[in-house]
Amino acid sequence: MASNSVYQLDHRSRESSVRLTGPKPAITPRDMGIPQEAIMKTEDYPAQANGLPGTDGDFAHRFVAALAAKNSPALQSMFGSEVDFRAVTPGRVWEAGTAQAVNQMILGTWFGPGTVIERIESVESSTIGTRCRIGYRLRLANADGKFIVEQQAFADRTGDKITELRLACSGFVPVSEN
Numbered sequence: 001m002a003s004n005s006v007y008q009l010d011h012r013s014r015e016s017s018v019r020l021t022g023p024k025p026a027i028t029p030r031d032m033g034i035p036q037e038a039i040m041k042t043e044d045y046p047a048q049a050n051g052l053p054g055t056d057g058d059f060a061h062r063f064v065a066a067l068a069a070k071n072s073p074a075l076q077s078m079f080g081s082e083v084d085f086r087a088v089t090p091g092r093v094w095e096a097g098t099a100q101a102v103n104q105m106i107l108g109t110w111f112g113p114g115t116v117i118e119r120i121e122s123v124e125s126s127t128i129g130t131r132c133r134i135g136y137r138l139r140l141a142n143a144d145g146k147f148i149v150e151q152q153a154f155a156d157r158t159g160d161k162i163t164e165l166r167l168a169c170s171g172f173v174p175v176s177e178n
Contacts, residue, residue, distance in 0.1 A: 057125045059078075059125070059132060059134075059155075059157075059160070060123055060124070060125035060132065060134040060136075061123055061125075062074075062078065063075075063078055063134055063153075063155075064120060064123045064134065064136045065120075066078065067106065067107070067111070067117075067136075067138075068117045068120050068138060069117075070107055070111065070117065072103055072107055075103050075106065075107060076099050076100060076102075076103040078160075078161065078162055079099035079102055079103070079161060079162045079163075079165075080099065080158060080161040080162060080163045081098065081099055082097060082098060082099075082163070083096065083097060083098060083099055083101075083102055083162060083163060083164065083165060084097070084163065084164040084165070085097070085101075085102045085105075085164075085165045085167075086165075086166055086167075087105075087165075087166070087167035087168070087169065088167070088168050088169065089110070089169040089171055090169070090170075090171035102165070110169075111140070114142050114143060115140050115141070115142045116140065116141045116142065117138050117139070117140055118139045118140060118141055118146075119138070119139040120136065120137075120138055120139075121136075121137035121138060121139055121148065122135075122136060122137045123135070123136045124136070128154070130156065131154050131155065131156055132154070132155045132156075132157065133152065133153070133154055133155075134152075134153045134154075134155060135150070135151070135152045135153075136150070136151055137149070137150040138150075139175070140172065144172075145174055146174070146175050146176075147172035147173055147174055147175060148170075148172075148173045148175050149169065149170055149171065149172050149173065150169075150170040150173075151167055151168065151169045151170070152167070152168050153165055153166070153167040154166045154167075
């Protein structure tokens, strides 16, 4: 089962905020135990069947929320201290072995300071045996224009920490200004 959600990030203030279109769900990020610093202000967080606390859907939404908010402590806290990380982006293969290195790669290199994540277009998750699949699409802006990026990640976890992650990235795909 996969879940899709649309969020709107507000970058006018120092704190990222998020707005989901549609009816207000019964569960908020705080209800799911997401640390205060990882919460993007929202009253409209998705609460679909696989987004409930303790599920892969919940894990996927927390991962993407931390990434979209560029919340380094929250993202890094999702990884074990040692991680087997491999990713492919257009033209490059990436590898890392620690949570800090993965965090720096994602937030420092891929979605660095010059890139504004304007909106989470979608989040999908499913389970393949013991592996969690997290698919997400983000709308971005930087000095070169506006873009969509989609990533598919496959995570193995020990407890609630990622110990192995494989990721494929579409690259920054230009979109019209509309």
